[in-house]
Amino acid sequence: MVHRQLCDYKTGIQIEAEEWWDMYKIVKKKSLNPTVSFMEIDAPFIAKKAEPGQFIILRVDENGERIPLTIADFDREKGTVTIIYQIVGATTKKLDSLNEGDSLQDFVGPLGVPSHTEGLKRVAVIGGGVGCAIAYPIAKKLHQSNAVVHSVVGFRTKDLVILEDEFAAVSDELIIKTDDGTYGTKGLVTDALKQLIERGEQYDEVIAIGPLVMMKFVARLTKEYGIKTTVSMNPIMIDGTGMCGGCRLTVGGETKFACVDGPDFDGHLVDFDEAMERSSMYRDFEKHHYEAACHLFDKA
């Protein structure tokens, strides 16, 4: 329990009770597929300001590292922020060991620049894997502003498909691809996007969010057609406020800090190969910690 004595800045109502906010409590948790989970976190200040495309940094516990996760949704009334994460390493595994009613150690945001969606009338939103969790709120916002939204979402296999109904609700057309063809149509998101473009669809912009390699190939494809493409970058971060440069990328030949200048960038200007190399910096350390964490949790 933490003392929060600010008044609600929108309504101006002073909150009398000192312990009105149970810090970063997990109010809802569900599993979306075997490796991807959804959590709704009590964080009223962040919920009030969050916009699609922004992210939070969290720490699970006292010894925890700081990890960035994009805000998947928010509820300004309830004061909650939704995160959707894939269990890929020690920290996400530890995060997933928490349940409704538990609290996170730290949860800070909203960070980064919100996605620009103003003025877009026809957009293709491309999501890959857990990146769909970030693509969804953008598709939703575009849909709410009456843009035509074509969503292409890709997964490795049927069991990993997430947010299908949600995407369907905000898309004028939804194409689901799986690598192995167990659901939707077989193939990559780039195949589907190419078909849409060749069919004569005119897009103001393509927004691609997913693994670096996917975004790289989407950007390569759209460059051929001269379609503006925005990608959401996900480099290694520590503070997320611009004080360390751990998240730096080369964009159009210049060094940018993804946490303050991004995470959205022009996909035709990003040096993806460098970004992919930089993400692998701590691969050995992470592997070691993941194995240690698995060992720990499996025993427990």
Add this chain to the structure above:
Amino acid sequence: MPNMSLHKNPMPVQEPDVRNRNFNEVALGYTEEQAVDEAERCLNCKHKPCVSGCPVAIDIPAFIQKVKEKDFEAAYEVLNRSTSLPAVCGRVCPQETQCECKCVRGIKGEPVAIGRLERFVADYHMAHNTKDAQIPKPNGHKVAVIGAGPSGLTCAGDLAKLGYAVTVFEALHLAGGVLVYGIPQFRLPKEIVRKEIENLKAIGVKIETNMVIGKVLSIDELFENGYEAVFIGSGAGLPRFMKIPGENLKGVYSANEFLTRVNLMKAYQQGSNTPIQNARKVAVVGGGNVAMDAARCAKRLGAETVYIVYRRSEAEMPARLEEVEHAKEEGIIFKVLTNPTEITGDEHKFVNGMRCVKMELGEPDASGRRSPVEKKGSDFTLDVDCVIMSIGTSPNPLIRNTTKGLDTNRHGCIITEEETGLTSREGVYAGGDAVTGAATVILAMGAGKKAAQSIDEYIKNK
């Protein structure tokens, strides 16, 4: 009869080749006997020149007098009137250019060890005090402080002592600013910082961590929340890079990133989930205190060879002499008059070397500084697998970009009135590195102190 020794009582320290393998504090502190003996060296001058050298104007002879009398709690009371963080200042202030350089005993021989005595008194208080802090009588006014670094904490402490309800908003998960993420454990144990901050909380200062002002709340919204004045002490945390080829290779860090991983995230400890590169040969580029800290941390993390690469000569190094000496004792190799031109990498894009040129000092420029000039054909490669850029920082643009009417200069520093710390916005004050660009802890504290006085006057006269 005063102690007329020309020398300070030496500070007990860990041996160099022991301490360069651990993160424990290097300087061990005075014993009671050593402190009293050192205090006896103070002549209790009537005109107190030392006080004029202290940015927060501690009544130095008065506290030293109490040390002589072995009334250490009374000595602490004297310190506490002027500074909120004595255990920190006693450790990290560059006393040789401040209080101690004005000391009369320094004219012939060494000055009185004021910093070491301040540290002793503060540590004594932490170890022995059992009394609860007295909470000042509330005056009914609210002030917001942005940033829990040295300037913000000082400003908050001084205002709280005057009865203000102060809330400090900190972006990171721990309060302390550079005291927790920058200055390493072996110079300033984090336990000391934590206790100093507990002291502030005990007198009513509220600290809200994980609050990035400019993102989660704007300065205007702070005013809407009933804060009558705002102090910006957000520091200068934006790292600079050299813009040379290879700077984005794996193994190139800003000093901020390297030190944050090590100090704040405790990457040096078993059990921390934050990784750090297991570097063998490290080059730290720069010659300031931050460069010394990064080099000494790298050594303690197990690097075999650690270089300081600096483009001017040792005489121009901005780092404190004591830090340079400590670094050398610990085996750090100094490559002065050397400038990097390119960082090279292997097939996996990990750093495998740094191309450098030798420099020589040219004619003094308008500012009187001799600028380094490249020596033609002197380039060579340094065999390293990690490069830490420590060439300075600038203020973070977040606050200035989200606050209307807040004037900044071309370096992004907030413009303030010299005497009061007032910015171009009514009720908004600023101080520390956010105003000056990267400077020292004690200057930031001085600025925080000054702004607290101005804020008090502003609110009382409203």
